[in-house]
Amino acid sequence: MPGLLKADGTGIFNKLNNAIFMEMSKDAELTLTSLNRTRKGIKDGTFDVYFPELWENLPGEKHQYVVSRPIFYKRIILFTLEGSGLLELSDFENELLGVVQGFSYGREIKSNPRLHFTSQEDDIVNIKLLLNKRIGGVLGGYPGTVIAVKKNDAANKIHYNLDKPVAVLESFYVCKNDADGIKLCNGINKAVESLLRKGILELNDDTGFSRFNPQEHN
Numbered sequence: 001m002p003g004l005l006k007a008d009g010t011g012i013f014n015k016l017n018n019a020i021f022m023e024m025s026k027d028a029e030l031t032l033t034s035l036n037r038t039r040k041g042i043k044d045g046t047f048d049v050y051f052p053e054l055w056e057n058l059p060g061e062k063h064q065y066v067v068s069r070p071i072f073y074k075r076i077i078l079f080t081l082e083g084s085g086l087l088e089l090s091d092f093e094n095e096l097l098g099v100v101q102g103f104s105y106g107r108e109i110k111s112n113p114r115l116h117f118t119s120q121e122d123d124i125v126n127i128k129l130l131l132n133k134r135i136g137g138v139l140g141g142y143p144g145t146v147i148a149v150k151k152n153d154a155a156n157k158i159h160y161n162l163d164k165p166v167a168v169l170e171s172f173y174v175c176k177n178d179a180d181g182i183k184l185c186n187g188i189n190k191a192v193e194s195l196l197r198k199g200i201l202e203l204n205d206d207t208g209f210s211r212f213n214p215q216e217h218n
Contacts, residue, residue: 004052007032013052015214016071019200023191042176049184051173056104058174066181068173068188071201075208076105076167079130079138079145079160086136087159089115089166095136098126105139106167123148131157139166168208 004013014030021028031047035057041047052072058065080086086095093114099105101119109115118135120126123145126138131154138145142162149155173188175181195201202211 005032012212012214013072016201016212017051019195019212019214020071020188020191023194024187026187042174045176048180049173049175049188052171053174054104054106054169054171056107056110056169064177066175066177066185068175068185069192070170070172070203070205071188071192072171072210072212073203073205073208074104074169074171075142075162075165076109076169077140077142077145077160077162078166079127079140079149079158080136081130081133082157082159084136084159092116092136096134098129098135098138100126100140103141104169106169109139109167124151127152127158163207163209165208168205 005011006014009015009030017028017030033041038047038050042050051068053067054074055062078087078089086092089109089112095116097115097117099117099119100122117139118129120129123138123140126135126140127145127148129135130138131152140146140148146160146162149158149160152158173185175185175188192201196203200213202209202213204210
């Protein structure tokens with residue numbers, strides 16, 4: 001999730017993590033590292049917990065993992081040309097969808113045999129392909145793809161609806177699969193619920209709307 005976690009601590013996820021552990025009255029040392037090193041660190045005890053994770057990236061079954069409740073949602077948005085009549089994924093059986101290499105779209109979309117994808121290096125390339133009618137649509141996210149659209153001079157030719165995502169992916173913490181891990185994830189859940197009650201964190205699991213208001217956290 002580019003831009004959400006930053007080495008200088010200014011990312012929205014850095015601040016959300018701080019708020020959650022402050023709510024728990026716990027100190028947390030945040031280490032930014034690769035996903036492979038992170039998962040290895042959970043297994044060998046180097047780390048107690050890591051985030052953000054998506055179900056799509058975890059092999060096996062859900063019951064094999066100790067995870068928190070969702071702390072943020074990732075919206076998968078469909079971008080099409082105005083007037084194309086392509087409004088839902090079911091309209092794309094004979095159309096090509098642009099995606100970005102390495103981006104997560106959720107298991108249901110990736111495993112749908114009726115969908116056909118072409119992978120590009122970034123959203124900017126996909127938006128250009130869409131405007132040139134080389135592809136029928138683009139699967140993207142907020143804010144990344146929206147920013148790419150708004151930077152384009154022909155932004156008014158592109159249709160999308162942030163309130164009607166084609167998929168909503170849960171983002172969460174993964175704790176160690178032992179008694180300590182269960183206790184930690186339970187504590188995280190209570191902290192998240194407290195932030196939601198206070199309005200510091202806003203989440204809507206239907207639309208995928210997520211907003212963190214760090215200025216309200218004391």
